[in-house]
Amino acid sequence: MKKPVFVCTGFLDSGKTTLIRETLMEQEWMEKGRTLLILCEEGEVSYPEAYKKEKEITLVRVRDFSELTPEMLKKWDREQEPVQVILEFNGMWSLKNLTAVPFPENWELQGVYSTVNGQTLQLYLDNMRNLLMEQLLLSDLVVVNRCGKEVNRSGFRRAVRIQNPATQVIFEDLDGKIIQETKEDLPYRTDGSRIVVEDDDFGIWYADAYDHPERYQDKEIEFTAQSFRTERMAEGIFAPVRKIMTCCAADVRFYGYPCRYDRKVSIKNGKWVRVRVRYDFQPTGEGGQYQPILHLLQIKPARKPEQEVVYLG
Numbered sequence: 001m002k003k004p005v006f007v008c009t010g011f012l013d014s015g016k017t018t019l020i021r022e023t024l025m026e027q028e029w030m031e032k033g034r035t036l037l038i039l040c041e042e043g044e045v046s047y048p049e050a051y052k053k054e055k056e057i058t059l060v061r062v063r064d065f066s067e068l069t070p071e072m073l074k075k076w077d078r079e080q081e082p083v084q085v086i087l088e089f090n091g092m093w094s095l096k097n098l099t100a101v102p103f104p105e106n107w108e109l110q111g112v113y114s115t116v117n118g119q120t121l122q123l124y125l126d127n128m129r130n131l132l133m134e135q136l137l138l139s140d141l142v143v144v145n146r147c148g149k150e151v152n153r154s155g156f157r158r159a160v161r162i163q164n165p166a167t168q169v170i171f172e173d174l175d176g177k178i179i180q181e182t183k184e185d186l187p188y189r190t191d192g193s194r195i196v197v198e199d200d201d202f203g204i205w206y207a208d209a210y211d212h213p214e215r216y217q218d219k220e221i222e223f224t225a226q227s228f229r230t231e232r233m234a235e236g237i238f239a240p241v242r243k244i245m246t247c248c249a250a251d252v253r254f255y256g257y258p259c260r261y262d263r264k265v266s267i268k269n270g271k272w273v274r275v276r277v278r279y280d281f282q283p284t285g286e287g288g289q290y291q292p293i294l295h296l297l298q299i300k301p302a303r304k305p306e307q308e309v310v311y312l313g
Contacts, residue, residue: 002108003077004031004084007098009135010115011091011124015145017045019115020086025055034058036082038068040090058082065093070102077104092131095138114139118147118171121156137163145172147179154185155311158207183215190215197223199305202242206255209292213281221294222276224302225256227267233258238265240275240294243309252309259294267299274302 006024008016020037024030033056037047040062047059058080062068077085085107089098095112103109114135116124121144124132136142142160147153157169171179183190186208187201195216197205202223209216225240233239241256259277267273277294284291 001106003082003106004110005087005103005107006085006110007087007089007095007112008115009089009091009095009112009139011117011120011132012041012043013120014091014117015115015143016041016088016091017043017047019113019143020088021045021047021051024086024113031083033083034080036060036076036080036085038062038076038085038087040065040068040088040093065090065097068098068101070104073101073107074104077107091135094131095135099138111141112139113141113143116142116144118144118151121151133159133163136160136167139164139167142167142169143172144169145176147171147173153179154204154208158204159311161207161211183212190219192219194220194222197221199224200307200310203244203255203310206242206244206257209257209279213279213290213292216279216292217281219279220276220297221279222274224272224274224305226254226269227265227271227273228254228256228269229265229267235264236261238267240273240277245309245311257292257294259296261296272302272304273299275299 008020008024010016025035035055035057037057037059039047039059042061047057051057052059060076060080076082087098089095099109116132116136137160144151144153144156151171153171157171160167160169173179187204188195188197195205202225205221205223209221223240225242228239228241229237237258237260239256239258241254243252244255245252259275275294275296276298277296280293280295281290282293283289
């Protein structure tokens with residue numbers, strides 16, 4: 001049987017140890033027996049001897065990423081004979097490099113969890129955005145703790161989810177309670193039959209329309225975009241798209257949903273248009289997956305917005 005491996009990553013003082021002690025180690029599905037804890041960074045919260053004895057934890061310390069070799073991992077596995085492995089990873093190290101390290105054959109990665117201190121989130125986004133987003137985009141769960149009112153929750157959630165829709169993002173307030181996402185986090189109202197998406201809000205709408213289709217089902221949506229078609233699209237299909245920056249300047253791509261029209265679409269690629277569409281959420285026919293589908297109600301030429309590239313927050 002494969003031994004599960006759990007990776008917890010995040011910058012110093014982001015709450016990695018607390019997540020492991022108060023959440024991960026308290027899950028019913030954690031195996032009874034020895035847990036090998038590979039500690040790559042020491043923070044303010046520690047693992048007391050009494051706690052390690054109670055939880056059957058064997059702790060090994062790593063000072064440099066170069067120590068995480070296949071040979072060393074096999075050595076620890078052979079000497080400690082753990083039933084599971086937790087790796088508290090240094091957030092200043094590349095998570096991509098870790099995923100490239102071959103684990104022992106009897107180890108299997110079960111989850112990557114990231115912690116973020118909401119009080120320093122903007123600081124890291126401004127100064128180390130690439131390194132931070134690399135961690136988050138490879139994670140199965142992102143926990144943003146110590147969130148005050150200044151944290152742009154909806155923008156940050158979508159910045160992560162747009163790249164990896166399977167990632168779960170959880171926000172906790174200053175008291176450690178989970179903050180539930182609501183439609184009030186959006187920059188536009190969704191309680192009417194028609195929604196007008198401003199130029200700068202396209203990225204937010206694009207992600208939320210997939211995450212929460214019930215907010216948009218059968219409603220009219222109006223926005224400005226560029227027309228896009230490929231030869232593989234049927235005559236009555238095109239996509240109104242925008243350039244979205246997901247994590248850094250090097251990662252800007254066109255995003256948009258397919259839009260159906262009752263006649264042949266003859267608009268040239270790249271033309272700026274103002275569209276009014278009806279939103280629908282339909283099965284794709286592939287493994288029970290669903291996808292937003294737009295139905296064109298009106299289209300007319302439009303001016304290029306001041307900011308051609310939009311963001312997710």
